[in-house]
Amino acid sequence: MKRLRTLLIRFENDLPAWQTPAFRGAVIEKVGREHILFHQHLGDEEFMYRYPLIQYKSIHQKPAILCLGEGVDEIYKLFDHKSWTIDVRDQKYELIIDKLYLGQITMNVWNNSYTYTLSRWLALNEKNYEKFKGLTSSFDQLAMLEKVLIGNILSFAKGIDWHVEQEIKVRIDEIKQQRKLKYKDAFLMGFDLRFSSNVFLPEYIGLGKGASHGFGVVRKLREKK
Template sequence: MTQINTLVLCMDTPLKSSELARFRGAVNAVISSHNILFHNHNGQYFRYAYPLIQYKCLAGKAAIVAIGEGVVAMEELFAGTDFSIRLGKRTIALQIESIKAEEVKVSQSIVPIVYQLFDWLPFNEANYEHFVSISRMAERVELLERILTGNILSLFKGLDVFIGFPLHIEIVHYVQKTPVVYKGVKLMRFDVSFMANVLLPNYIGLGRHSSVGAGLLIRKNNNIQY
């Protein structure tokens, strides 16, 4: 397989990034099949592969991004709900603002493609300790590039996409942001600009907690504001 299909469902519903986990739970509450792709666990088992349905905050509004098999699963959302959800103490009637479909053929790009990655959470405990122990900026960038390369390869593996060329990633700029707390754990996050020799889909997530908005990937020529 060398093609990745995505579907971006944007709602006319204001949403804060801090509400994304609740938004995911609210959407799952109205899906009768309890399809594991919508939440990555079914009460007994966890799905540890790359998340194929992801919950985003795009331009301050709620959105759902489906990838690969997740695109087909989205039919259950359209068929199984009147688009009314319970978000905390609020009952919200979701209104679709736009639907964007994209087919990306994964192939080597001769000219590097520039991307921006927002609120990326790259570290587990081991590589976090390694990162803070490094004093030289160039070595820190090299570590981040290795982790980002691994994130992209994990995306390909989760979608059964195989590339026949070496993946080359170059981080050109990064900003370390204030840490975010997820389930009581403080995580270091970054905004990153990088170049890659492969075309990737817009709006997908990379890195930890990508199912709930972290690591939002945007090709730089997009005009949506974040």
């Protein structure tokens, strides 16, 4: 069991999802590259391989930043600046905060099942995608994706220092869409889907490749009354 602090900051500005990496880059330049949690790079050529505790999103076409654990403390380095103007693709943006959501969540494997949507999920690299296409049945393809998703949740757990002692269960209920998405200099297959798990996940966290760039965004489906 692990108590995790979360902070979601939503801004009033407009930002389509495809511009999220540019928004991320603009915030990093504003804060300064010496603050590693904002970008995960130890130097020009060295990458810090850990789950990102500061993540950049587009929520309802508005820019947002999600902070987890240490990231909640680190985000002040952005707002400590007198000017909140950033440059996104040569356009000036004056960041205006719309809403702040500060919370704490108990991370655990429960007896209940929770249902989520997962959007723009980059589950497979090029090699694994060829393996995925080579599977002859949709059952085998789902099983492969479920295994990857469990691995992504375990990577998230490791990144927030949560030691998982019980079995994590995942079931993909529906794949809504598959499409190629540009990530850095490559086009990877992205999935929009609905899944269930016995882990209660924080709203808007990223899973899989590009989690800090706005890919693999988790939303909990509310139960209909």
